[in-house]
Amino acid sequence: MASGINKIHQPGTCNGSKAARSSSAEGCNQEMHMKMCKKIAQLTKVIYALNTKNDEHEASIQALREAHEEEIQHILAETRETILQCKSRVEEEQLLRKRVQALEIAVEQHKRLTEEALAELTLCKKQVEERESRTEAKQAQTVLSTDRVDTNSVFENKLLNLNQESDGLLNECKASRRANSDKKVILDEKYSVERQALINEMENLKSENQRATEEYAQKTSKLQASYKREKEDLKNAIQQSVVEAKKNCQQREMEQRKSSEAGEGFLLQQVKKLEADLEEKSQKINERNKYSQKLKDRIQDLEVNTLQEKKILQKAGKMLINLLKGLEDLVMKHAKEIKPVAQLKQILDQQANNFKESLKKHNLQSNKEKEKLLQDLQNTIKENQNVKLQLEASHQKVLKMLEKSKDQELKVTEERLKKEFNETFKIQHQSHRLEIQTLEEKAKKELHDELEQIQKQQTLLLGSVRMELSEQQTLCINLKKQIEELQMELRSVRTLKKQQARIQFLLRCHVVFGESNSMKFFSPEIIEVYRISYRNGMGFLPLEDLNIKHKKELDILKQDHWKEIENILSDFSGTRAHLQAKIFSLETELKELEEQSRKWESRSEDTHLISCLQDKLSEREEIINQLAEGRKFQHSLIANTESYRNRSFSFNPNTGCLTPSMKQKKTVEVPSRVVSVPNLASYAKSFLSCDLKSKRSAPQITKSTSLDPGPGCLRVGSPSAQSSDSSAATRYLSIFYLVFK
Structure with missing residues (x-):
């Protein structure tokens, strides 16, 4: 601008004014240069500050990563410990199951012993009955009756003791059931409360993460606003980089959320495993309750059996009393046979003592087993309480570690984002330059290749179109020839039919008028034709027969003609459809070529080819229209000829x-x-x-x-x-x- 101003010569100026203007222009240039230098310095300061912030963010992100990895390792160690504890508990439960099975076996043995004792009692009863039958008349039966009464009383006492013990066991089982059910309810409530607390903590952590992301987004937006105010040239680059940084931040935040969700899922899986263990324990307790119910049922069955035995014994006592009354008379007679009866008494006493000892032993064993079971139940309850406490402590530790890890991860992510932002900004500048160069080269090559391909395609299309046009022209010529031949055949057939009709008319006239009178009215040409036909011996046929023959021949000719026309039309329709498809494809190709030609400059050769193709297409359309009109014309001509022939052979007045x-x-x-x-x-x-x-x-x-019956006719x-x-x-x-x- 300064040089342009200096070159203009205005009237009334001198050399001094020129020098002043040049000095003022140089001053303006220096001021602009100083302003630009200041702005550049400010921008460099801002960029340096941003780089320092990015470095700080990256350092904090690395620290967060290390802390997060340490927390993960700590959590893994704790989970391994909990798994080992669960395994030990499972082993203890298996031992308890084995003890329960041993107790069940002992109870079954006790039942077997009681059954054996009852069998021995039945045998003794049978033996006593046999001896009573043998010693009916002996006085010793009274003694035996007294002994039996004693033994019955002893057995009744034993049965009462057994019933009392079974009732005590049932009461203990009921108490243990109630205690277990109360403990289950308490445990379920505690676990539900813990779950809700964990869920609330997780929601709080998610909300904190969202707040942190929102704050980060606000900070980035503020930085963008400051950059926009400073300079317009750097606006676009900084905005693009910020958008990319946001995307990267969001992606990384999503990855971190996924990792945190995976950790949470792992913890939830552990909680589910613990819940499954508790459910298994509850199932075991239910099984034990069911087993205690089965024992109760068995005890009730035993009570029923004892009642039945009591009834039997009462009946036997009554029978014995009756026998004693009958045997009191025979006591004196059978005093000599008292010795074997005394021996039998001793044997029975020994057996009773043996039964008492065995019952005492069984009672002691059952009491010991009951005490063991109670101790095992108390131990399991204590272990469950300890496990709960450990789980609560582990949950609290895990939550604290998660909070710390999330804070560290946020710091680490901020630092990483800053570093990556700077690196990506530099890399993008270089990559953009290289991409622009490569794209320019590729575009040039692609344009050259596409032009060559289009030229080749155009040549091929022109050749194929020319071949198709030649084929179609030959087809059209053949169709025209066939149509002309058919027309000639129709004409020849009509002429022949007319000649035959004339000849037959002459013959009919010959019959009616005779040769002399009829020949006066005809020309010499017709007379010659008549004579030739007469010499050849043509028959005289009536008009009705001639009409029938004529109709038959016309029908045959019509059928042949229609068949030929249908064949021609089918070929024509097939060729027409093929041509229409090709025309459609050519039109699409022409549209594509027109679109491409809009992009590139049109050549004179291409325009000439397109115009030639359009002319050929118009010619084809005209040929198709002509053929369609000819088809319609043939239909109308055939209809006219049929109506004309029908009129010619009508004999109505x-x-x-x-x-x-x-x-x-x-x-x-x-x-x-x-x-x-x-x-x-x-x-x-x-x-x-x-x-x-x-x-x-x-x-x-x-x-x-x-x-015409008018008055203007000639008289001859x-x-x-x-x-x-x-x-x-x-x-x-x-x-x-x-x-x-």
């Missing part, structure tokens, strides 16, 4: 024909009238020279004035106008007119 009844009416009305006969040669020439190329318009023959012939020859001629001429109409 119309206004344009003369029947015998109409002839009589006209002769009565106009008696002095002579009908003129037209020249048949003109009809023959007109039929031979008719052009079948006019497809839409059917051949029309003008009516002769002779057939003799004065006898009402002769039979003239009337017959007029009738057959009218038929001839209808046939060829």
